[in-house]
Amino acid sequence: MSSPDLIVKNARLRGESVDLLVKDGKVLEVVPAGKAPKDAGETVDAGGLSLLPSLTDVHTHLREPGYEWKEDIATGLAAAAFGGFGNIMCMANTDPVNDKAGVTEMLLDKAATAWPDGPRLFPVGALTVDLKGEALAPMGELADAGCAAFSNDGVPVKSSALFRRAMEYASDFGKVVIDHCEDPYLGVAAGANEGEISGRLGIPAQPDAAEAIQVARDILLAEYLGLPIHLAHISCKKSVELIAWAKQRGVDVTAETCPHYLTLTENELADYDTNAKVNPPLRTEADRRAVLEALESGVIDMLATDHAPHAAHEKEVEFDFAPCGITGLDTALSVTWGLVSKGALSEDAFVRAWTTAPCERFGLPVNRFQPGDPADFLLFDPVEEWTVTPESLRSKSKNTPLLGRPLRGRVVRHFLAGKNIV
């Protein structure tokens, strides 16, 4: 066995005390604690902290170019690094939209300059030009420039015919299409679930059927075409039932949900809290439970943050006028680890949802702690309590309904390809 250049001693991996041996940025071996050789270049004593693979976020909004007052690539990657994310897929709804190789290259350049060893950025290219849903984006050029997938996220494609062509064309480059499922005629980006709360508050709202109708469309197209589809930020029980049905039929469908759909409900809106205004909207308790169960059982494959930063002055307005979005990179790990601590989510499902499933679907590097895997890992304190305050968040924007609430579990150190980035 070649000798390691980094040893992490005395860490807890799935309940076992282990030492992790790393060489050239890759996992060499995981051995029982105390069995590591003594002649390593660098030794880190984990002191019993949990060893977790770095997380992957397949759905984040970095806002650069165009909306740098909300977030830029440097601050977004900082939030990712400190939040425990090693791979980040950023959506195309910037200004200009990421529908040209030049934009993709600029994103990658900026990321490499801001965080040379930091979280890896994988841009998601636009599915249609300027996200207008009228003409296909040059997906070949975008794939060559480094786009990992394609999506019209934020502006669902209305025409099923065009969406079909987009799925077909993307598949020529081996890329998966990610769809933001929302029937554009049934209440667009309302930010509230249609039901009792929205009725009482008197705010525009969107029914769960708006999401489920498009989930059904996408599934039927994927089956008909024999092509993959990835469904973004699933929020409701109806969608879960459709996805389960599709998987039974063998349709190549994967789906993600977000920490807020697992932990929050439409009740957050009761005081017109614009920080809880998100698209798709927070739904009912029955939806929350269904989505959580689906994640545990694998009907929903993965987690994503849908990190959507907005500046304070944009959210501090009348409810109807506030943009939709919740930040997530800073808090996602603690929030979802909280579900593991409570026994509401298994650690296996947690690891699958944040690491293996997204990386397999989109062809990103993943650490399973097998020899040769990238040494992307976290030393994580599962019990440290911290309160979500504007100061505790690295993201430039602080729009989360969790402000003022305590969370448990925090990244202490973060290594990417064997390099300590946090």
Place this chain on the structure above:
Amino acid sequence: MQWRHKDLLDISQLSRDEVLHVFETAQYFREINERPVKKVPTLKGKSVVLFFAEPSTRTKTSFDMAGKRLSADTFSLSKSMSSLQKGETLKDTALTLQAMNPDAIVLRHSVSGAAKFLADRLHCGVLNAGDGRHAHPTQALLDGYTLWEQWKDFAGKTVLILGDIAHSRVARSNLIMLNMLGVKVRFCAPRTLLPPAVRSWPCEVYTSLDEAVRGVDAVMCLRLQLERQQDGLLPDLREYSRLYCLSPRHMELAAPDARVLHPGPMNRGLEISSVIADAPRSLVLDQVASGVAVRMALLFLILTRKEA
């Protein structure tokens, strides 16, 4: 009774006793409105800003008159006069108003929750004069007061609220208040003009006016916004009036001596027939008179509140 509330944002913040206290206070002020000299010095030196970001001559005039009859100085600020038109945020408008140190602000705004938004940021009292589809507490209180003057006792009464419930803050606030007073509430509207989760609301829901009106003690008509037809919620206004216009034929099905209310301004022939609007049992003009008295009561209670 000690008044506890800095603001009046929604009926749901009040208790039943507080609602009745408003009625009793209004009763007292109603008498002032009938004197030859309709002015008392009660709120002398107090300043009240009338901020109507959505136009409403009727409610604004009512508040203005209420303030002036209590000797408060009232100042009007419309959306076009404020800098909201120039892109200023409501927050900045609020802070600007705060700096002028008024004692109360009366806000009318097209977005639900706007009154709470302002109240959270201002030291002075905020009176919600209608926010989006959410609440219109002073309208509900004046409706309630008008009925109270007629009935004194609400036990066993049934009130039908008729028309565009889905978009109506008047319906929402009245439902809460009438429930609180022990009145049975019915809603009647086509399905497209009912809120989505209305079946779980504490009221009986009808789509047929003939059924809904049977035996009720009062009918509260709502104003139909003519653009609902463009919104695709109605086939056309003729069909709406055929099915939902309150006419003498319907009133024969109601309880004898049943009353009719309308918050105004009325679309005669569309949601209410002229015969009914002008009939002796119509309380439409009583509502206007009650409106001034109830708003005097509310300004008085909020502006003379002793902070605990």
